[in-house]
Amino acid sequence: MFTQLVWLVPLFPLLGFVINALGFGKWSKTSASIIGIGSVLLSFVSVIFLFMEYSGSGQAQTIKLFDWIVAGDLRIGFSFLVDALTLNMLLIITGIGLLIHIYSSGYMHHDEGFGKFFAYLNLFMFSMLILVLGSNFVMMFIGWEGVGLCSYLLIGYWFKNREYTAAANKAFIMNRIGDLGFLLGIFLIYLHFGSVEYQDVFSSASFFSAGDAAIVAITLLLFVGAMGKSAQIPLYTWLPDAMAGPTPVSALIHAATMVTAGIYMIVRSNVLFSLAPVTLEIILIIGVATAMISAIIALTQNDIKKVLAYSTVSQLGYMFAALGVQAYSTAMFHVTTHAFFKALLFLGAGSVIHAMSGEQNMRFMGGLKKKLPLTYFTMLIGTLAITGFPLLSGFFSKDEILLSVMSHNRIMFILLVITSVLSATYMLRLLFMTFFGQFRGTHEQEHHLHESPPVMTYPLIILAFLSVTGGILGLPHITGVHHVLSDFLQPIFINNTRILPHTPELIAEVAVWILSIATLAVVGHFTYRAYALAETDKHPDISKKSVWYRLSYNKFYVDEIYEKGIVRPVLAISSVLHRWFDQFFIDGIVNGAGQVALLLASILRTVQTGNIGLYVIIMVAGIALTLFIVVFKFLSI
């Protein structure tokens, strides 16, 4: 019943966007925040209703509004699908989205573009909701590019700063490279399945055998799209730069929701991906490589948001690793818990930055524990959750990934374990550098230090609560309790005959636990000594550091390689094509042809004597000739 009104879910934020966009500059900040937050609240409430109805019936439903694109046999509906996976995403998006909207009303309070900010956030919510609600690949693409646009607008939110707008362009363009893959994937799907509706495609996928070239091509192309949106190697460098946006944006878009769209896409198309073992293997390798490399980079970064950004890239790598071994619901489990603790960490970092009057360099922080007790406490929980502290949410979801990968590929498993040691290291480094030791900022900053207002701390507390308890969604097999999330998601694998039920061995499960706990203890010990007890150098001399440190610090020079290897050559080609090929060569030929014509004309001009009689004769001869030809043609045919 209520599912028929599913279009209300994206409509509320869309209205919020329109109202705030039209009223920007005219209405007060209070009304802007009421509209912005209220629209998301309404949407959240609608999602709760949807969830309750779905829980009651267990029936997935498609609701078609109208025919959107029609051309011959191609018929793409503007339609929505409500099923378990969609609801999983909807709850994350509207729930965490709501908290972040509330937080933003405090965080952005002094910003002159307040109303515009909420308009953009609402537009983002609309796009993200369309992305997960669409019932076909093209609908997903609407949301896919829509969130890309909002990400672009919000990264470049402080548009006077040239670096920020450059980061915005970079994010959009890099995402478009991914989108190219996605689009080609859609075309191939249409050519092979004759439809882009999920239902049609997935139900007829069984006609293809595993490893079918078409399926491999489709899944690889879709994965290119996922690489762009979810910041995987080689399309990940936009995400750290995206930290130029206001911190709530980083929490909402670049941690909890948008960047998980790639995982959503693959889980959604699990039927296709399970038919393409080659693609799965590539996803696993890229996921693990991304997880590891970005964790290494995070070790030496000083900007608190950059550390979290690389951490996000790394955690997304974990999720892709899970997808690579067909542990789809495990990936969704990590998407969910990661949304809790990474949103928490970003909002906590925002609270710190807010207190530090905009300072983001951790080398100038320190000892904030006493001044920001609530922020500290919640950040501590977030940090423990992400490092896999026993019984917190990240513990369960990460270990589930490790276990799935272990049974598939030992080398990848070992690399992921090493990565989790690195993760614990950079997260504890962040926590200790920020909250422990002596304060290292200026006196004005120290004087200004204050705990954030309740609109900002309450969302932190709620997220901290979720980060602690989120593990309930997926208690391990050993407990004998059902895996709630996995059971809930079961219907989306109905067309997938290739996932084997996987029950980890008891011994493996216990071993992974012990391994996790032991590494955390060791890492905790060393990082505490290095970053909490020891003095932090405010201006370290990077050139004196080891090669490995410099490689990590300089992010393996990937940006520089892209700049020299791709950006500059394209610009050079553009210039060469324009100056030499277009203006000199082609236009030269055209003008040359003109010159030849002029030359001929100058020869003909000798006929032009000014003698009227001669003209008349030529004209008459011409007419006669024409008539003759015409008449001849008429007679002969």
Place this chain on the structure above:
Amino acid sequence: MLLALLIILPFLAALLAVFSKGGAKQIVQLVAWVNLSITIGLYTLSASLDSNLTSIDLPWILSMGIHFHLAADGISLVLLLLTNLLLPYILWSASAREYKNEPIFYALIAFMQSGLNGVFAAQDAFLFYVFYEVALIPVFFICAFWGGKDRIRITIKFFIYTLAGSLFMLLAIIYLYIKTPGTHTFNIQSFYALSLTDTEQTWIFWAFFLAFAVKIPIVPFHTWQADTYTTAPAPGTMLLSGIMLKMGLYGLIRFVLPVVPSALNQWQNWAMVLSVAGVVYGAVIAIRQNDLKTLLAYSSLSHVGLIAAGIFSSNIQGLQGAVVQMFNHGLSVVALFTLVDFIELRTGTRQISELSGLVNRSRQLAVVFMIVMLGAIGLPLTNGFIGEFLLLMAVFKFNPIAGAMACTTIIFGAVYMLRMYRNVFFGEETKGITIPSFNNREIISLYTLAAFVIILGVYPSLITSVSQDAADGLLQIINPAYTVR
């Protein structure tokens, strides 16, 4: 009859404008609005109107089998709507500037409207050719007399180039005429029924191709374009890019596809290569342009290349996509040139390197520009996406490699547009630039265009449902096995 009015009214307005000292602008504008109303009526009611009311078929030069024959199928209707929708808008934007010899200037625009409507409604090939050339003359004078730097050289080049191109079309049309049975006719429908040998088809194919390739333009016949767009006065650029180049694309649909299907089959690979090359070529060159108008010219080269590619793929997505995108491109490019003209008028420059931070000066300008730009780079739920999606799918269907190459436009399009937007609108504001805010009339017209960008992106059936039957009909002529679904 109504179609004839669309041609006669602007023609009379042009005459009146020339001979009336004052009020030329008002007469031409009034007629543009009347024409728009008639066109909207035709467009919305075409299915239910009696064909005697809309079309007309009078013998003109009977001995030669030439008829003054006007009728409009769905594809024609879309282009007629585009023409008569943009005309009032172009006239409005022209009124922001003072032009010397104003009566002549406006008379020429009205004259042009007359010719353009003729092209899109003509059912007689000779009539088509006449209108095709008639439409060229006014824009030639507009560019030659009201243009910018180096206008004479550039305009003459443009004129000779396109005129030379259409000579090939004339030859092809005359040849087809001679091949018609009985007393001979220029009726386009009877050209479709001709059975021509492969050699004949090949010659005719390339003759039409040359004529239209120059007008569209398709690489490498495009070098007149960037200079002409840059030099022409804003209304001239809008007429050229918004409407006139659609004559070439329309010609491909009307003549090349149905008249010489087997030559199309034989040669479409070549045509496709050139078209797709243009898509990438124009976009790559646009990246480094500093003059806003030149940038838009190369961007336009890229966009119309894709439309041509869609037409040459000769499948239903390609045709429908082409129709949708011809309309969209007209809207977008005219909106963009208006905005650029607006910027130039207020800041005195079109050079990207001299502009910065305009958003600080006029938020409305930045917002409208953003919406139109998003349409141009094909963001979903804007008009540009629908066209681009269908066209790219068509090309991909024809050949996946060509499709993938053409698809790079979504990357390069974003590169040059965002780079331009960032430099012009973002950053610190340039000193000494003041942009007075829009007046109400400007707001309404600009937001109307922006609204079209969104409305057609959300509900493209407004166009596709009108052109569907005509597109299906053409494909059935090309391939009798084609089934309508």
